[in-house]
Amino acid sequence: MQRVLRIxxxxxxxxxxxxxxxxxTELLPPIIGPVTDPGIRGAKQATINFxxxxxxxxxxxxxxxxxxxxxxxxxxxxxxxxxxxxxxxATTGRHLVEFVQVDVEExxxxxxxxxxxxxxxxxxxxxxxxxxxGDELAASGRTLNGASVPFxxxxxxxxxxxxxxxxxxxxxxxxxxxxxxxLLSRQFREPFFIHDYPRGSRGFYDRExxxxxxxxxxxxxxxxxxxxxxxxxxxxxxxxxxxxxxxRETGENPSKYEWYLDMLRxxxxxxxxxxxxxxxxxxxxxxxxxxxxxRPYPKVAxxxxx
Amino acid sequence: xxxxxxxxxxxxxxxxSPAAAQAVESxxxxxxxxxxxxxxxxxxxxxxxxxxxxxxxxxxxxxRDATRFSxxxxxxxxxxxxxxxxxxxxxxxxxxxxxxxxxxxxxxxGFRSRLPLTMASMGSxxxxxxxxxxxxxxxxxxxxxxGLGENVATVWGYSTxxxxxxxxxxxxxxxxxxxxxxxxxxxxxxxxxxxxTDELWNQVYTDPxxxxxxxxxxxxxxxxxxxxxxxxxxxxxxxxxDVARSLKGTYYFPEDPxxxxxxxxxxxxxxxxxxxxxxxxxLRSLRNNFPRVRLWIKAGPFRDLLSLFRxxxxxxxxxxxxxxxxxxxxxxxxIALKDLGLPALxxxxxxxxxxxxxxxxxxxxxxxxxxxxxxxxxLCLGATAVAFGRPFLIAARVGGEAGxxxxxxxxAVEMRMLVSSLGKYRVADLASEDxxxxxxxxxxxxxxPFVYA
Numbered sequence: 053m054q055r056v057l058r059i060x061x062x063x064x065x066x067x068x069x070x071x072x073x074x075x076x077t078e079l080l081p082p083i084i085g086p087v088t089d090p091g092i093r094g095a096k097q098a099t100i101n102f103x104x105x106x107x108x109x110x111x112x113x114x115x116x117x118x119x120x121x122x123x124x125x126x127x128x129x130x131x132x133x134x135x136x137x138x139x140x141x142a143t144t145g146r147h148l149v150e151f152v153q154v155d156v157e158e159x160x161x162x163x164x165x166x167x168x169x170x171x172x173x174x175x176x177x178x179x180x181x182x183x184x185x186g187d188e189l190a191a192s193g194r195t196l197n198g199a200s201v202p203f204x205x206x207x208x209x210x211x212x213x214x215x216x217x218x219x220x221x222x223x224x225x226x227x228x229x230x231x232x233x234x235l236l237s238r239q240f241r242e243p244f245f246i247h248d249y250p251r252g253s254r255g256f257y258d259r260e261x262x263x264x265x266x267x268x269x270x271x272x273x274x275x276x277x278x279x280x281x282x283x284x285x286x287x288x289x290x291x292x293x294x295x296x297x298x299x300r301e302t303g304e305n306p307s308k309y310e311w312y313l314d315m316l317r318x319x320x321x322x323x324x325x326x327x328x329x330x331x332x333x334x335x336x337x338x339x340x341x342x343x344x345x346x347r348p349y350p351k352v353a354x355x356x357x358x
Numbered sequence: 359x360x361x362x363x364x365x366x367x368x369x370x371x372x373x374x375s376p377a378a379a380q381a382v383e384s385x386x387x388x389x390x391x392x393x394x395x396x397x398x399x400x401x402x403x404x405x406x407x408x409x410x411x412x413x414x415x416x417x418x419x420x421x422r423d424a425t426r427f428s429x430x431x432x433x434x435x436x437x438x439x440x441x442x443x444x445x446x447x448x449x450x451x452x453x454x455x456x457x458x459x460x461x462x463x464x465x466x467x468g469f470r471s472r473l474p475l476t477m478a479s480m481g482s483x484x485x486x487x488x489x490x491x492x493x494x495x496x497x498x499x500x501x502x503x504x505g506l507g508e509n510v511a512t513v514w515g516y517s518t519x520x521x522x523x524x525x526x527x528x529x530x531x532x533x534x535x536x537x538x539x540x541x542x543x544x545x546x547x548x549x550x551x552x553x554x555t556d557e558l559w560n561q562v563y564t565d566p567x568x569x570x571x572x573x574x575x576x577x578x579x580x581x582x583x584x585x586x587x588x589x590x591x592x593x594x595x596x597x598x599x600d601v602a603r604s605l606k607g608t609y610y611f612p613e614d615p616x617x618x619x620x621x622x623x624x625x626x627x628x629x630x631x632x633x634x635x636x637x638x639x640x641l642r643s644l645r646n647n648f649p650r651v652r653l654w655i656k657a658g659p660f661r662d663l664l665s666l667f668r669x670x671x672x673x674x675x676x677x678x679x680x681x682x683x684x685x686x687x688x689x690x691x692x693i694a695l696k697d698l699g700l701p702a703l704x705x706x707x708x709x710x711x712x713x714x715x716x717x718x719x720x721x722x723x724x725x726x727x728x729x730x731x732x733x734x735x736x737l738c739l740g741a742t743a744v745a746f747g748r749p750f751l752i753a754a755r756v757g758g759e760a761g762x763x764x765x766x767x768x769x770a771v772e773m774r775m776l777v778s779s780l781g782k783y784r785v786a787d788l789a790s791e792d793x794x795x796x797x798x799x800x801x802x803x804x805x806x807p808f809v810y811a
Contacts, residue, residue, distance in 0.1 A: 097560070225642045226646050272360075302643070303630070
């Protein structure tokens with residue numbers, strides 16, 4: 053455990069090294085707000101009583117980072133998130149109720165830029181792990197394969213075809229279920245992308261391709277060897293009228309997102325970015341069985357722990 | 359003799375609005391109440407001496423119908439002499455089949471059900487909510503799916519009662535789940551725009567108490583795209599001042615409960631904005647977020663039902679419930695009752711069209727349906743099941759769970775009799791050949807025989 057935590061700290065240093073070197077500004081992460089990311093696959097948001105009003109604990113700080121990028125250009129934060137996950141996630145080995153993700157956002161960036169940035173970050177951390185953490189990893193019996201840039205890219209439809217050949221039929225339009233994603237990830241020895249998810253399979257803030265209605269300009273980066281999703285990223289919707297229509301996908305009254313919509317009405321630049329889960333990265337680098345082994349005081353769905 | 363059925367069951371005050379009062383007055387309350395009191399005995403007009411006498415003297419035992427549009431009562435079932443399916447049944451049984459040999463067991467939108475019938479979603483309005491526990495227990499014991507309507511958690515509390523005299527959402531949910539037997543039935547939970555603010559579905563999906571039922575496949579979520587009595591309008595009801603104050607920020611109140619002193623305040627919820635793209639994306643994200651629940655859609659009597667059916671089929675929705683304009687117990691504006699939307703029979707026509715197109719989604723029809731005849735006719739024209747609402751409220755008021763049990767027993771017997779008379783013994787065998795119309799235009803529209811031709 054001590055070794056895992058030392059490796060985790062070092063991976064954090066590598067992430068900052070890379071992003072600072074690319075001109076990003078690290079910001080302090082907001083923890084609570086009147087609304088948070090609704091696109092969290094069945095999980096419930098945690099709430100607090102904020103002087104008589106209900107506030108949310110960040111399930112992700114996506115809405116804030118979009119605004120911060122509008123102001124500072126290239127930003128990131130190490131953002132603690134809470135998601136009250138369904139009980140079924142307790143045994144996936146990949147879900148924590150409390151976790152930290154590095155949220156990265158860049159004004160003016162495109163989908164392609166964000167994918168390259170994600171690739172660059174993972175390749176840098178990978179190199180760091182191999183050169184600077186070699187002894188620690190060897191002591192845990194873990195060997196990392198290569199991570200040769202550019203990473204392989206599969207369109208969502210292609211990923212479904214690969215799964216279909218493996219006997220798993222995923223209906224078009226849904227995000228790839230966890231066990232299927234794990235199987236897919238087992239087919240690869242190096243990290244790879246899945247891009248162009250169909251509308252409805254992801255959060256309202258992933259931008260719909262203006263030239264290909266129904267298709268989103270977004271991606272996941274997956275670890276190989278069955279470890280699954282590393283990064284989720286996208287170009288963002290930033291136009292008021294589009295966002296308000298997309299928000300209806302959640303079934304909510306858009307009035308709930310008042311501050312965010314007010315900002316959009318005033319106008320913000322386009323941006324793109326991604327989030328990378330720190331515990332999942334640690335789990336992968338260390339070759340751990342489950343993600344709860346990759347942080348102090350882990351919280352798993354339905355398990356009462358300190 | 360049991361006490362008479364009180365009028366407040368139906369939430370519109372007679373006298374206030376003639377159109378609404380007419381709709382209420384014409385409802386066959388006593389007929390349903392009699393079934394709830396006496397079970398299958400109520401099927402016969404001569405089951406007690408007094409009624410026998412009156413029936414013989416020509417008392418009106420016909421079903422009243424004050425609506426000005428065509429209903430399922432304009433259709434009749436057409437038993438044949440030659441019955442090859444009865445021969446098949448006889449071969450299987452080794453004897454002449456009786457009506458009691460009809461199997462009504464079916465699957466509705468992913469749930470096994472003892473009858474091709476569901477309990478329509480009833481929400482937060484006081485008439486439905488106060489009877490909620492009896493309704494839940496009655497439906498569970500009968501082995502039929504039940505809808506749990508919108509705004510219940512938002513208005514009455516999720517697990518803690520917001521008003522001491524009224525049950526919480528979970529009390530209503532578990533009134534059903536605790537009585538479920540043989541894994542028959544299931545609960546379909548609605549979420550209004552306002553419930554979505556509190557993430558009701560996420561709360562249910564992550565609730566450890568509900569988890570075992572999710573795992574057994576007994577939970578569904580119902581996307582509500584309108585209701586029969588007021589398609590295109592949101593939910594309308596009236597609430598007391600203390601309730602109004604606590605909900606002020608969440609719903610639309612034309613009169614400010616802080617500023618004005620009234621007995622009751624109108625509470626409106628939004629109808630929700632949809633385009634085909636929004637709906638499709640919303641359905642997909644529900645599948646993503648809640649992969650282990652059934653997904654149902656409740657549609658009001660909209661003119662573009664067929665387009666909705668196509669989206670539902672493409673998105674593999676488990677069932678679409680279509681509520682004709684006669685449906686709904688809530689407070690509806692009289693003008694909506696009078697002038698908005700397609701009658702249930704017109705909705706059934708859209709269902710029949712969808713079958714012709716080859717769409718295979720299970721469809722559930724509702725809207726002033728209250729007996730076995732309505733159910734069998736709907737099934738003949740392509741519905742998978744029907745949903746009853748008001749009959750269960752009346753039955754629960756008359757006799758609690760036992761009232762519901764008796765009412766369902768008599769309805770099941772009615773269905774068995776009718777299906778067997780058609781020479782059929784499985785509901786899946788019902789087809790449009792089994793039904794005819796008393797009206798020529800209707801016969802043409804539904805593509806069934808005009809019985810006098």
